Amino acid sequence: MADEMKLRAARMLHLRQSGLAKGDPVSLSLAMTSVYHLPGEPAGHRQYGRFDNPTWEATEDLLGHLEDARCIAFPSGMAAITASLLAFLKAGDRVLLPSDGYYTPRVLADRFLSGLGIAFDTRPTASFLDGGFDDYRIVFAETPSNPGLDIVDLAAVSKQAKAAGAIMVADNTTMTPFGQRPLDLGADLVVAADTKAANGHSDVLFGHVTTRDEAMHGAIADWRKLSGAIPGPFEAWQVHRGIETLELRFSRMCDNAEMLAPRLREHKAVSALRYPGLPDDPAHNLARMQMDRFGFLIGLTLKDAAKAEAFIDGCEMIQPATSFGGLHTSAERRARWGDEVAPGFVRLSVGCEPPEPLWQAIGDALDAAV
Numbered sequence: 582m583a584d585e586m587k588l589r590a591a592r593m594l595h596l597r598q599s600g601l602a603k604g605d606p607v608s609l610s611l612a613m614t615s616v617y618h619l620p621g622e623p624a625g626h627r628q629y630g631r632f633d634n635p636t637w638e639a640t641e642d643l644l645g646h647l648e649d650a651r652c653i654a655f656p657s658g659m660a661a662i663t664a665s666l667l668a669f670l671k672a673g674d675r676v677l678l679p680s681d682g683y684y685t686p687r688v689l690a691d692r693f694l695s696g697l698g699i700a701f702d703t704r705p706t707a708s709f710l711d712g713g714f715d716d717y718r719i720v721f722a723e724t725p726s727n728p729g730l731d732i733v734d735l736a737a738v739s740k741q742a743k744a745a746g747a748i749m750v751a752d753n754t755t756m757t758p759f760g761q762r763p764l765d766l767g768a769d770l771v772v773a774a775d776t777k778a779a780n781g782h783s784d785v786l787f788g789h790v791t792t793r794d795e796a797m798h799g800a801i802a803d804w805r806k807l808s809g810a811i812p813g814p815f816e817a818w819q820v821h822r823g824i825e826t827l828e829l830r831f832s833r834m835c836d837n838a839e840m841l842a843p844r845l846r847e848h849k850a851v852s853a854l855r856y857p858g859l860p861d862d863p864a865h866n867l868a869r870m871q872m873d874r875f876g877f878l879i880g881l882t883l884k885d886a887a888k889a890e891a892f893i894d895g896c897e898m899i900q901p902a903t904s905f906g907g908l909h910t911s912a913e914r915r916a917r918w919g920d921e922v923a924p925g926f927v928r929l930s931v932g933c934e935p936p937e938p939l940w941q942a943i944g945d946a947l948d949a950a951v
């Protein structure tokens with residue numbers, strides 16, 4: 582981790598301290614309220630639960646601190662993504678989405694944006710720069726792509742998209758601010774599903790948008806207030822607690838993935854493997870350039886769907902589940918959702934288990950899946 586990020590991680594754990602009065606609780610209070618004590622002139626005060634909430638604000642403070650930006654929290658990753666699109670798009674605009682990224686934004690564009698007169702195109706992450714960005718109002722990138730783990734040069738996309746007059750949005754869910762900071766590379770907006778590693782305990786859905794542009798921050802804040810896509814205070818409280826240990830968890834998860842990837846690739850049950858941390862992975866050079874760590878996701882291909890399911894279900898240290906980024910290692914066969922991957926392709930989300938027992942369990946399950 583870069584020195585600047587280490588300092589941010591350390592300061593994050595003391596962020597609330599400066600705002601405390603003598604006798605205040607040190608841990609974050611949960612403000613469950615829809616209304617505020619509000620006699621007389623309302624300006625300059627908290628007014629209503631859809632407008633603001635001190636527990637959301639504390640969570641936004643942590644996320645904003647990590648990304649050196651303003652943050653707006655949302656009740657899910659998709660609510661954050663929807664805000665990043667609908668706060669800026671109007672009829673006649675075009676959006677560019679990754680063809681191989683998280684699939685829901687494409688379904689959203691197809692089912693709802695096109696009906697509003699907003700067109701969209703898709704491009705593979707590995708060749709995202711080909712064709713330029715003229716005519717786009719929003720260029721939306723996801724890197725590493727989920728589940729294929731291809732990488733696009735965020736600085737190049739940001740530069741070219743902005744030169745073409747587009748807003749550049751980066752989905753940073755798979756890396757978190759400890760792995761990659763797209764705003765530093767020129768993105769206008771970062772969106773993320775804190776449902777995944779940021780919360781890390783698989784018990785809440787949450788999302789956020791960050792930006793360093795005041796006008797864009799204002800537009801996203803207005804979108805949340807007017808659309809009503811607000812997070813619950815309790816969920817914000819849970820995510821606040823999760824983020825306090827994110828640096829520790831992310832570091833263990835990436836260490837574990839770096840340990841597992843070469844061993845898995847050597848295994849005879851595995852026909853192909855993608856991990857940006859492997860020196861001969863097609864995404865390795867870009868990963869070294871723009872990421873602090875190589876992440877905790879590994880894509881491995883087994884012989885067929887049956888072998889892949891047997892591996893996932895037969896391993897005592899793999900939780901079969903969709904989603905990723907939890908404390909516990911989990912996996913799923915992505916073809917079951919229609920992703921364009923081989924039937925035996927498994928997305929492995931490496932967790933925080935101690936490394937050797939984890940490898941033992943995974944190696945044993947692979948031996949049985951040859």
Ligand SMILES: *Cc1c(COP(=O)(O)O)cnc(C)c1O
Pocket residue numbers: 657658659660683723727752754755773774775776777786787788
């Ligand atoms: C899960 C995910 C989302 C959506 O998050 P939800 O909290 O499920 O709405 C968006 N982008 C990526 C990359 C994801 O993995």
